[in-house]
Amino acid sequence: MKMKIHILTIFLSLSAVLSYSQKADYQKANKAYDNFSYAKTSDILLEVANNGYTSVSLLQKLSNSLYFNNEMKEAAKWYGKLFEEVGETALDSEYYFRYAQALKATESYEESDAWMQKFYEANKDDLRGKAFASKKDYLESILSLSRDLQVVNLDLNTEKSDFGTNQYKDELIFASSRLGDKIYQWNKQPYLDLYKATKQADGTYKNVVAFNEYINTKYHESTAAFTPDDEVMYFTRNNYYKKRYKKDDEGVNRLKIFKATKNINGDWSNVESVHFNSSDYSVAHPAINVRGTKMYFASDMPGTIGQSDLYEVDILEDGTLGDPENLGASINTEAQETFPFINEIGDLYFSSNGLSGLGGLDVYVVRDFENKRESNQPLIVENVGKPINSSKDDFGYYENLGTKEGFFTSNREGGKGDDDIYSFKAIECEQIVTGTVLDKNTQELLAEATVTLYSKAGDKIETVIADQAGAYSFSKLTCNEPFLIRAEKTDYIGDEKNFVTLMGTEDMVINLNLEINIQAITPCADLAKILDIPVVYFDFDKYNIRYDAEVDLQKVLVLMNQYPTLKIDIRSHTDCRGTNAYNETLSSNRAKSTKNYLISKGIEASRLTAKGYGESQLINHCDCDSNNRSTCTEEEHNKNRRSEFIVTSINGKSCLDK
Structure with a gap:
């Protein structure tokens, strides 16, 4: 409170000129924010806030500008001040999520989890909250999935943004803002172009040059994908086609996927827009499977669950594309899913900031994705762990299982610039x-x-x-x-x-x-245990052979036919419920009925004896006379209802000989 009064006092003592200047700066910042020039917005608002001019609206715009421009440490600071200013309940719960993400990027995991819990409680149906609540031990899980990989910051990286790799023959294709006079206001860097570097004998990539003058324009190009025959490429570009730069109704220039083909001279040409592009939404970051039958990409087209979702589209035999299909809520969340990649064996990699991770965008994988999707099996999303992932943004995963090479992009600490490309060698798994x-x-x-x-x-x-x-x-x-x-x-x-x-x-x-699969039949052995016959069932108060009982008695019949010298004593038992006389009579009748059944099937009567024991040989404590009838469960009573087929003799050896 003293701090707020102190700031207000200083502000009131300033000259009218300075006050007007700050307000004018705030107005310019508002305009920059509306135009998505977030770097400019944060610079202006940060200076205004540090000079003591704050409001809820300013703090919201400052925090969001820093968040959207990936300046997470500062974003966490100002989101914290925003919540101090207005309290926890005065803002849309999306601010809980952003604050949690900003805290996670600074590795403040415990505090981040507390805000994610608030987010989940306010949005029980949100997929991001559900993912958090379903696996609160995500940090331990991620560490268990981490691999022993050595990652290397490539020499070709610059102080600008370098990201989004793919391989084309012996070249590494990537996007970079390293050159250009036209500045993109969002991050104050030149617009992106595609570049290529040639693989050297030692496995490094050098000699960086622009990929193709026909492909690169004065606006953004990035993330190229190639068909298996290397004759067709898809890539991302601003909505700029035939020298026309188009915006939607809100004045936003969207991203599109374009297709280019090789001409007879081996050059890329015939650039055309794919049919599901639109000026009203973005489609970007294509990836093609090893068979050349599917393309995966990210988009915020109608039907998208979150800020951007992953989609797939069939590449038909004539080279045309089918209709896009959203990959669904098993993968997509209300946040960003982007930069898909499908490897040679059908594993789908992508980046997300809507799933539980280490911070910012993390790389995730669905193993055997293509086969599982085709057969409608559950899709299990795994965080690939460290060192691929960090507390910063990690995306643009690519691997070549044939050459054992892998690449990804990150803005983690220790890099050369904004986004850097890292390589790793896949360790042979033994x-x-x-x-x-x-x-x-x-x-x-x-x-x-x-x-x-x-x-x-x-x-x-x-x-x-x-x-x-x-x-x-x-x-x-x-x-x-x-x-x-x-x-x-x-x-x-x-x-x-x-x-x-x-x-x-x-x-x-x-x-x-x-x-x-074979058990010794010895004198005194109980065939009911050997043949898994717990009880020969009869209908209530009856002793005729039921069908299910006949099935079990067939097992005894087969065994007696296999061993002609086998003789058995058939014993029937009841539980304690009912009178002693009733149970003895009923069990005797049932034992005799079992004997008569075997005789009717060809077994000599001399090989069989039968007796009912009623409740006289209980095998547990369920004795009704000792007042246990009411305390025993039905299952306990049933253990006493049993059939026994005791071997009296076999091969001349009698049970009495024991």
């Missing part, structure tokens, strides 16, 4: 999968089991034999690849598991449990 083969019931180690590894397509990759400790291992498996592993052993039912290898170097452990 994932090791180990495990043990066990008996499912006894957990005994099973030696000499056969363990086979299969690809996702079902092709056999390798077979090993488990050692005497039941252990096996497979090495040098590709990271983030789906596999199937199967264990088999004589007299056991095999076990198999699907899995996806991890991204790190930690070994995966997958144990396989085999269930015995």
Whole structure:
């Protein structure tokens, strides 16, 4: 409060000329803000605010100008002052989100999370808030996904903005504002052009020159993508076509995607606008899959969930484009999703500031995206972790799995300029999968089991034999690849598991449990346990064989036919509910009915005995006479309702011999 009074006192003591000058500057800043010249806005408003002239409107515009121009440290400071001025509830909740993002960019994660919680509570249906609330341990998760990569700031970077890489043959194609006389007011840098650098024998990229005079204009060009045959390129440009610069009804010049083709001289020519461009919205940052059948891009066209969404469009056989389709809420949020890239195996990379990340734009991936989207499987979005991501903006991810090269763009601390391009070498993943083969019931180690590894397509990759400790291992498996592993052993039912290898170097452990497929039939053994027959069911108060009971009795019938010397005693039991006499009579009738069924199917009567025991042989505490009837659950009572098929003799050996 004293500070506010002090500022007001100084302001009132200033000359009328200075006061008028500040107000005039504020008016100019308003105009610059409305024209999206955010760098100019922040400069003017910052000077005005530092001179003591503040208002809620000024603080809003100053904070937003700094935020939209990625000056997050200053944006966090002034958003903080804005909330001090008006309180937490007087502003639109979108300010909670922006403040949280600005704080995160300064690595103030705890304070950022507190404001994201406020944002979520005010917007329970917002996808950004949902993403935060569903995974509040996102920092721990991101660190676990981080990879051991060495990133290098490329020598070709300048003090200006350099970003958005792609490869064309032996050239690295990127956008840069390094040259030009015409200044873009948003960030006070020259307009962007496309450039190329040639790959050297040592793997570096040098000799930077303008990409193509026919492609570059006096306005922005960026983010090029090429078809697999290298004959067609798509790129981003301002709405500037045939020397006409167009704006929408609000005076904003939008971005468009243009297509160029190679002519007979090998030059890029025949630039044309794609059919879904518009003066009313932007489409930008194309990426093409390895088959040349899909193009992915970012746009704020009608139907967009947030500030910009990711879309896909079919590239038809004649080279024309189909109708764009939004990738949906599994990927897009109310914030920005942008800079898509699809690698050779169909993984989709993109940047977002609407998902839980380290700050600013982070790079995310959906593994096996194309296959999952085609088969309507769930799309799981993963943060790629450090060192690709940082607390600043990280975007423009590109990788070449063939050459093991990768690139991304960041404005992180320690760079040469505004946005810098970084390279990384993909580390060969030698994932090791180990495990043990066990008996499912006894957990005994099973030696000499056969363990086979299969690809996702079902092709056999390798077979090993488990050692005497039941252990096996497979090495040098590709990271983030789906596999199937199967264990088999004589007299056991095999076990198999699907899995996806991890991204790190930690070994995966997958144990396989085999269930015995053959059991020894010995005197006194209970065939009900061997054959998994818990009870031969009868209808209430009846003892005729039901169909489901007949299915289980067929198991006994098969076994008795396989072993002609096998003799059994059929025993039927009830729970304690009902009188002793009633239960004994009912169980006896049911045991005899079971015996008669087996006889009717060809089993000699001399091989069978049958008796009902009623409730005389309970196997738990559910004794109604001791007042446990009301305390026992239905499941506990049912354990006493059981059938037993006790082996009285087999192969001349009797149960009495034991």
